[in-house]
Amino acid sequence: xxxxxxxxxxxxxxxxxxxxxxxxxxxxxxxxxxxxxxxxxxxxxxxxxxxxxxxxxxxxxxxxxxxxxxxxxxxxxxxxxxxxxxxxxxxxxxxxxxxxxxxxxxxxxxxxxxxxxxxxxxxxxxxxxxxxxxxxxxxxxxxxxxxxxxxxxxxxxxxxxxxxxxxxxxxxxxxxxxxxxxxxxxxxxxxxxxxxxxxxxxxxxxxxxxxxxxxxxxxxxxxxxxxxxxxxxxxxxxxxxxxxxxxxxxxxxxxxxxxxxxxxxxxxxxxxxxxxxxxxxxxxxxxxxxxxxxxxxxxxxxxxxxxxxxxxxxxxxxxxxxxxxxxxxxxxxxxxxxxxxxxxxxxxxxxxxxxxxxxxxxxxxxxxxxxxxxxxxxxxxxxxxxxxxxxxxxxxxxxxxxxxxxxxxxxxxxxxxxxxxxxxxx
RNA sequence: GGAGGCGUCGCCUAGCCCGGUUUAUGGCGCCCGCCUGCUAAGCGGGUUUGGGUUAAUCCCCAUCGCGAGUUCAAAUCUCGCCGCCUCCGCCA
Numbered sequence: 001x002x003x004x005x006x007x008x009x010x011x012x013x014x015x016x017x018x019x020x021x022x023x024x025x026x027x028x029x030x031x032x033x034x035x036x037x038x039x040x041x042x043x044x045x046x047x048x049x050x051x052x053x054x055x056x057x058x059x060x061x062x063x064x065x066x067x068x069x070x071x072x073x074x075x076x077x078x079x080x081x082x083x084x085x086x087x088x089x090x091x092x093x094x095x096x097x098x099x100x101x102x103x104x105x106x107x108x109x110x111x112x113x114x115x116x117x118x119x120x121x122x123x124x125x126x127x128x129x130x131x132x133x134x135x136x137x138x139x140x141x142x143x144x145x146x147x148x149x150x151x152x153x154x155x156x157x158x159x160x161x162x163x164x165x166x167x168x169x170x171x172x173x174x175x176x177x178x179x180x181x182x183x184x185x186x187x188x189x190x191x192x193x194x195x196x197x198x199x200x201x202x203x204x205x206x207x208x209x210x211x212x213x214x215x216x217x218x219x220x221x222x223x224x225x226x227x228x229x230x231x232x233x234x235x236x237x238x239x240x241x242x243x244x245x246x247x248x249x250x251x252x253x254x255x256x257x258x259x260x261x262x263x264x265x266x267x268x269x270x271x272x273x274x275x276x277x278x279x280x281x282x283x284x285x286x287x288x289x290x291x292x293x294x295x296x297x298x299x300x301x302x303x304x305x306x307x308x309x310x311x312x313x314x315x316x317x318x319x320x321x322x323x324x325x326x327x328x329x330x331x332x333x334x335x336x337x338x339x340x341x342x343x344x345x346x347x348x349x350x351x352x353x354x355x356x357x358x359x360x361x362x363x364x365x366x367x368x369x370x371x372x373x374x375x376x377x378x379x380x381x382x383x384x385x386x387x388x389x390x391x392x393x394x395x396x397x398x399x400x401x402x403x404x405x406x407x408x409x410x411x412x413x414x415x416x417x418x419x420x421x422x423x424x425x426x
Numbered sequence: 427g428g429a430g431g432c433g434u435c436g437c438c439u440a441g442c443c444c445g446g447u448u449u450a451u452g453g454c455g456c457c458c459g460c461c462u463g464c465u466a467a468g469c470g471g472g473u474u475u476g477g478g479u480u481a482a483u484c485c486c487c488a489u490c491g492c493g494a495g496u497u498c499a500a501a502u503c504u505c506g507c508c509g510c511c512u513c514c515g516c517c518a
Contacts, residue, residue, distance in 0.1 A: 042487080046486060061446085
């Protein structure tokens with residue numbers, strides 16, 4: 001959630017952000033009003049509560065008839081205190097509800113607007129000219145089936161649409177890719193983590209996944225648990241309610257987990273193959289750092305993503321996502337999109353978000369404020385970014401295919417896979 | 427799933443039976459100061475986290491696993507929940 005003090009001091013900063021996202025600006029005034037009401041309500045309660053407490057001490061010291069008289073006098077105060085407390089609690093809850101509805105303040109300078117208003121920051125590599133090479137490229141599903149690497153039909157039989165079996169070299173390829181991601185992360189100083197994929201409601205909400213995109217999330221009713229769509233959720237919850245020591249730099253984790261997404265509202269989109277599925281695997285970077293370091297850390301995460309993309313040798317571009325296309329917790333997001341030859345367009349392979357202090361505020365993750373004299377605390381910044389997912393297989397297969405349906409394994413991946421060329425079985 | 431025990435301000439710990447004089451005891455650790463040729467020891471002070479108020483200090487409120495209840499008053503009594511430990515049962 002955003003900082004109520006910031007909204008109080010600089011309401012226009014919040015209005016500008018809401019406008020860039022295409023969201024309601026009126027909520028700012030509603031919050032200011034609720035904030036006033038909360039503070040006066042609390043002041044009123046606390047004043048009477050202090051009176052009640054000092055009265056209690058007199059009661060304790062008194063004896064006999066005098067005590068009985070004091071007790072009956074105290075009853076009236078007691079009732080009034082309860083009323084005022086209830087009012088203060090209600091005012092506090094009302095403010096909290098409003099503040100939670102506000103998405104993170106976007107970072108100044110990012111593009112305004114929606115899904116199509118991104119800025120292309122850079123394009124890396126060039127797409128192969130299959131016409132010049134003299135053959136029509138096959139799509140990833142056809143290639144994978146030729147390699148006996150993927151079984152969509154039986155996936156649908158077992159789990160329904162958008163489920164699949166990775167099989168044989170397909171299963172090996174995914175493991176190789178994710179192992180390469182973990183190896184790079186460990187090399188860079190990340191702590192590798194295999195995370196819970198079921199989490200409690202407060203963690204899910206804290207990471208910001210129960211607001212606008214709640215219908216994207218699988219929920220287990222009987223246990224009130226949620227299946228996570230990324231290990232970001234568990235890694236954000238990992239340090240909940242803690243005071244971290246970031247004096248020697250960011251805390252960086254690389255989470256490996258299955259990811260579950262309902263893909264509600266995407267009927268008919270990407271129905272072929274494993275571009276858009278309900279379950280996949282991902283290695284995700286997650287970083288806790290000081291707020292003033294967050295922008296630089298965001299660049300570092302992007303650089304690590306680029307390193308991984310370089311290893312699979314596919315053409316890609318980097319976009320700076322527009323404000324309206326950001327998730328609630330994100331203040332800025334860079335996506336790396338790989339070229340998919342048979343679609344003639346770029347598809348997202350990685351996504352890195354700077355959530356500034358938004359998630360940390362909800363999850364109560366702090367550090368000792370290095371700028372302050374005493375024990376003051378402040379919220380840390382959290383960031384995340386993708387190092388590899390099942391979807392990467394699509395880009396690898398399509399971009400490295402040969403006329404006979406075989407696929408050349410990118411050199412960096414060979415030590416992890418142990419195979420140089422994937423050959424069709426038929 | 428069943429039985430029992432435990433949960434106190436970084437760590438350990440007193441307080442709980444028997445509600446009020448608790449501003450939650452003491453020790454360790456840590457921080458500041460004094461003392462000291464230096465270090466140690468010693469002495470004095472400080473040391474949960476939110477919130478309200480304030481220019482700031484002061485002050486005030488909440489916080490004894492979480493929540494509700496009883497009461498003029500709850501760390502203390504009652505109920506529910508969560509976590510940890512021990513034992514029993516069941517099971518991959």
